[in-house]
Amino acid sequence: MNSENESNVKKEIIERDEFDDQGTHEDDDSKRLQPWHNQITIRGVVASILIGSLFSVIAMKLNLTTGITPNLNVSAALLAFILITTWTKFLSKIGIVSAPFTKQENTMIQTCVVACYSIAVGGGFGSYLLGMNRKTYEQSGGTSIIGNSPSNIKEPAIGWMTGFLFLVCFIGLFVLIPLRKILIIDYKLTFPSGMATAVLINGFHSRGDKMAKKQVKGFIKSFCSSFVWGFFQWFYTAKEGCGFVQFPTFGLQAWKQTFYFDFSLTYVGTGMICSHIVNLSLLFGAVLSYGIMWPLIRNLKGDWFPAAIPESSMKSLNGYKVFISIALLLGDGLYNFVKILRVTIINIHGRFNSKNLNSAGGVNQDNLSDLRKDEVFIKESIPLWVGAVGYVTLAIISIIGIPFIFPDLKWYFVLVAYIFAPSLAFCNAYGAGLTDINMSYNYGKVGLFTIAAWSGKEHGVIAAMAACGLFKSIINVSCILMQDFKTGHLTLTSPRAMLLSQAIGTALGCIVSPLSFFLFYKAFDIGNPDGEFKAPYAIIYRNLAIIGVQGFSALPQHCLQLCYGFFAFAIGVNLVKDFSPGRVGKWMPIPTAMAVPFLIGGYFAIDMCVGTLVVFVWQKLNPKKAEMMVPAVASGLICGEGIWSLPASVLGLAKINPPICMKFLPG
Numbered sequence: 001m002n003s004e005n006e007s008n009v010k011k012e013i014i015e016r017d018e019f020d021d022q023g024t025h026e027d028d029d030s031k032r033l034q035p036w037h038n039q040i041t042i043r044g045v046v047a048s049i050l051i052g053s054l055f056s057v058i059a060m061k062l063n064l065t066t067g068i069t070p071n072l073n074v075s076a077a078l079l080a081f082i083l084i085t086t087w088t089k090f091l092s093k094i095g096i097v098s099a100p101f102t103k104q105e106n107t108m109i110q111t112c113v114v115a116c117y118s119i120a121v122g123g124g125f126g127s128y129l130l131g132m133n134r135k136t137y138e139q140s141g142g143t144s145i146i147g148n149s150p151s152n153i154k155e156p157a158i159g160w161m162t163g164f165l166f167l168v169c170f171i172g173l174f175v176l177i178p179l180r181k182i183l184i185i186d187y188k189l190t191f192p193s194g195m196a197t198a199v200l201i202n203g204f205h206s207r208g209d210k211m212a213k214k215q216v217k218g219f220i221k222s223f224c225s226s227f228v229w230g231f232f233q234w235f236y237t238a239k240e241g242c243g244f245v246q247f248p249t250f251g252l253q254a255w256k257q258t259f260y261f262d263f264s265l266t267y268v269g270t271g272m273i274c275s276h277i278v279n280l281s282l283l284f285g286a287v288l289s290y291g292i293m294w295p296l297i298r299n300l301k302g303d304w305f306p307a308a309i310p311e312s313s314m315k316s317l318n319g320y321k322v323f324i325s326i327a328l329l330l331g332d333g334l335y336n337f338v339k340i341l342r343v344t345i346i347n348i349h350g351r352f353n354s355k356n357l358n359s360a361g362g363v364n365q366d367n368l369s370d371l372r373k374d375e376v377f378i379k380e381s382i383p384l385w386v387g388a389v390g391y392v393t394l395a396i397i398s399i400i401g402i403p404f405i406f407p408d409l410k411w412y413f414v415l416v417a418y419i420f421a422p423s424l425a426f427c428n429a430y431g432a433g434l435t436d437i438n439m440s441y442n443y444g445k446v447g448l449f450t451i452a453a454w455s456g457k458e459h460g461v462i463a464a465m466a467a468c469g470l471f472k473s474i475i476n477v478s479c480i481l482m483q484d485f486k487t488g489h490l491t492l493t494s495p496r497a498m499l500l501s502q503a504i505g506t507a508l509g510c511i512v513s514p515l516s517f518f519l520f521y522k523a524f525d526i527g528n529p530d531g532e533f534k535a536p537y538a539i540i541y542r543n544l545a546i547i548g549v550q551g552f553s554a555l556p557q558h559c560l561q562l563c564y565g566f567f568a569f570a571i572g573v574n575l576v577k578d579f580s581p582g583r584v585g586k587w588m589p590i591p592t593a594m595a596v597p598f599l600i601g602g603y604f605a606i607d608m609c610v611g612t613l614v615v616f617v618w619q620k621l622n623p624k625k626a627e628m629m630v631p632a633v634a635s636g637l638i639c640g641e642g643i644w645s646l647p648a649s650v651l652g653l654a655k656i657n658p659p660i661c662m663k664f665l666p667g
Helices: 008-021 024-031 042-065 073-093 103-122 134-139 158-169 177-186 192-204 209-234 252-256 265-273 276-298 317-354 357-362 368-379 384-405 411-435 440-455 460-490 495-523 536-550 559-579 591-600 603-621 623-653
Strands: none
Touching (some): 042 265, 042 495, 073 103, 073 192, 073 209, 134 536, 192 460, 209 623, 265 623, 276 591, 276 603, 368 460, 384 460, 411 460, 440 460, 559 591
């Protein structure tokens, strides 16, 4: 979802400030650039650990509730700026002189934070790793489903999860190092997320304190409001189904179909960051599924599926929810996969034909600022042998180590994965540079289906999900590194400092993410389809593996025909979006966004639409202020309630329950 969740704010910042912030300021900065090892500071590492750990907890909560996590790059850069500038001002007031806070240090912290929380997002804690546990096995049908045997269960544990992440994530840092100059300088790929973050950082360090003070105040106000609100709500949630989170905003009948505003400021803030079309797609998916389809299918109980089977069974209503969601995800993913692969091949072919790699994108090579950025980027090069030796060494360690964690994933499966991973990582990074769509999750599904079919019914499910994590992690980490290299290129930050920052953040993420996962896993009922922490992607990924092992025999009656229809719908919507006039295409929903409420309901879509409504009204009333303040206010809302989840988890572990249950009953 991250690829579709780019905010309009970022795009507007790029359009307005790209020229200003990349012009004369770099002329002065480049004259006083510090060596790369001075760009990584102790205070920067400490700030990275604090912000990265915070974002990991927030991302984990989002992963385990709805599975939708917005792109937090801008929030990371903003929080880094707030934290370090506040710290330096505090030191100056007590008479201690500290080193100036540069945009290179800001970039280093942002890179480290993004690398850290990306492990929580893409590490599989809410999808393929969680899908291995017993609860998801039982929800997927247990022994009644061929291939879903008890041997295909692996319960979560901090030890093996941490080891697996270190094995599959670090190798992604070395995949594309030899190609960084080609992707960033020769091909002039834009990497819109990386560019937007760079423009924001350049703006922080060039416009003075006035804007920064306003953003800091906005962040603090929204942060405190969100934290206090989360604390206040906790008192009314003594039992399941209690509290403001179950407030029947539109009446009890709508509440039964999951249509209510649950007062989650986290998702209001997320909706403020996400684009309008993402939020509207979520609402459309909720109305279509829980408003129309599921009530109709529920009335066919006894005809389409046995009346005696509970709705949570994969042979009952839940089967339609899961597999139609999968059809939407696969249709949208396949279309975008083919589209971006086609764009990549055509673009690369055109470059080879032109024999001029430096002519891409119509960029003026005489521009002094561009030449200076290129010079800084090339000056402190990373030797080719570092990438080659790092990749081969870590690949050998993984080939030996991963089968010990997952005996079903044989060493030759891992070897084949590492042979094909570099070419897939290049295609993904190139496509992301052109379109800002990171397709690592689709490459992961390719690995999942391939290994599932190869492994067989007895051992295929666990092997397939582990292979999915292997492919996805390598490709995702390498793509994020290229995106951060783009940010570093535009902020005159050394590539060596960027690589080391990414390595620090990746190591931190591999440690913090399993810990934050177990904080929630031990304190809450993770994976309960009727609870707050539904973790919808866990059952989706397990059923993807089951389909890969046994085919479509796991589907309930008439579900296959509905899946065909929604698969075609996903492709059709994308075709209309790409080939119709802009005024029509911009209103086409995003099938991947639609798929999530098909499985878990519409309450969070309403929260996010409230966020998008706030941004829409704000942009109409005061567009300049909205452009400046939306990222700060949204980040505060997300972080405030996210921080409250830490003490809430600790209270849950200590068996300290809220004193009141607020519940709504018919009159």
